[in-house]
Amino acid sequence: MIYFDNSATTKIEDSVLNTYNVASQQYFGNPSSLHKLGLKAYELLETSRKNIAKLMNFKPHEVFFTSGGTEGNNWIIKGTAFKKREFGKHIITSAVEHPSVINTMTQLEQLGFDVTYLPVDKTGHVRVEDLKNAIRPDTILVSIMAVNNEVGSIQPITQIGRVLDDYPSISFHVDGTQAIGKDLDDRFIDPRVDYFTFSGHKFHAPRGIGFIYMKSGKQLEPLMAGGGQEKGQRSGTENTPAIAAMARALRLLKDNEKVKAQEMLKLKTMLIQHLEKLDNVHIFSKLDDDFAPHIICFTLDGVRGETIVHTFEDRDIYISTTSACSSKKGLESSTLKAMNTQENIATSAVRVSLDENNTESEMKEFIKNLDEIHDHFQILN
Structure with missing residues (x-):
């Protein structure tokens, strides 16, 4: 088997699964309980928070746990x-965000909010000048993904941050789901960003877990009351x-991380x-610095x-079509549509997405099969 659909989800790593099993069996107390089993679970919870914060260069009190990227973006x-x-x-x-952002914006529009969807250029990148021109006195939030999940374009987060330096009252959110672990931190972990979203199942953790970063001093209205x-x-x-x-x-x-990213790029x-x-x-998907090393979209x-x-x-x-979240619905790629790609070409798009476990021998085997499939359909056409 060759698995090249890692942007949809990754296989849980064996030692990670072992950690999950041990924690389930030995730390089963409710972290909110006052007895020693609850305290034991609470200590594991907070140790995990501290470790995540250290790895991301965040502060522990800036890390909040969620069920994944969709909840994080919604929240x-x-x-x-x-x-x-x-x-x-x-x-x-932007017009090329993940459905968990686009559909959330649609809900807010129904509640009376006004949303500007920035266009992208022919390579799938937001133009910073367009964003600058879209800012209004009543703008409260800018939400731009770090890496597009369909074609792998890296958005100009640091440049947007410099624009927003002049607008400190505007909150800045970055969906980092596809960027984490790809040696891109200097491209999107910017001090101007107020909120980040991350999802565990994109990097070999279990499904149904994720975390957000909320900068010190920032506030969100809770969505989960209890x-x-x-x-x-x-x-x-x-x-x-x-x-x-x-x-x-x-x-x-x-x-x-750097070595792994270089291998994916290879x-x-x-x-x-x-x-x-x-x-x-x-x-x-291009071979330049404005594209992530792990996503290849082609037709x-x-x-x-x-x-x-x-x-x-x-x-x-x-492999997959474009976004796994919309592939079963047979929808045209929203990113390719925003890039003004002809519909008959956009509906032919597929995505190969790599991770650090993929090998050169797998890619050679994939290319061999690609040639056979390509030649077969050329004959039919």
Whole structure:
């Protein structure tokens, strides 16, 4: 089996699963309970928080646990909107955000908020000048992803941060789900950012766990009301085993991060250089510094993306169409649409997404099968 769908989800790492199992069996108390079993679980919870904060160069009190990226994006965007609505109802985002951002914005529009969706250029990047021109006196939030999940474009987060330095009252949120662990911290971990979103299952932690960064002094309106966990910000009994497992997964992710990213880029280069030799192929992910090292989006023109995915699946090779969140619905790529890609080309798009466990031999085998599939469909067309 070759698994090249890591931007959708990653396989839980064996030692991470072991951490989860041990924590489930030995730290099963409720962290809010007063007895020693509760205290034991609480200590594990807070140790995990401290370890995550250290690895990310955050402060422990700036880390809050969630169920994943979708909850994190919803909480930050809605929590900011509800907290600051008396100061304004204008929000700026981009046209190429993850559905958990786009659909949250749609909900807020129905509640009377005004959302500006910034266009992107032909490579899928936001133009900083467009953002600057979109700012209004009633703007309360800018939400821009670090790395696009469909084509891998790295958004100009630090440049946006410099623009927002002049607007300290505007909150700045960055969805870092696809950027973490790809040696891109200097491209998106900017001191101007007020909120980050991260999801554990994107880096070999269990599903259903994630965390957000909330800068010291910032506030969100809680979306989860209840027992007052997470300093009253996110109620609900903490998933301590998954949190401990995520902390371990993050430590493993950060170990030799630069070397791992270079290896992913090497495999990406192999594939793109081969795709460039083929006829009737469009490549949307580039080999330059403005694209992440792990995502390759391309087409076999005239063949629908889901057909390509299932053809590879028949060979025990797993890729995806574009966003896994919309692939089962058969939707056209929102990113490629925003890039003004012709619909008949956009519906042919597929995504290969790598991680540090993929190998050169897997890529060679993938390319061999790609050639056979390409030639087969060329004959049919």
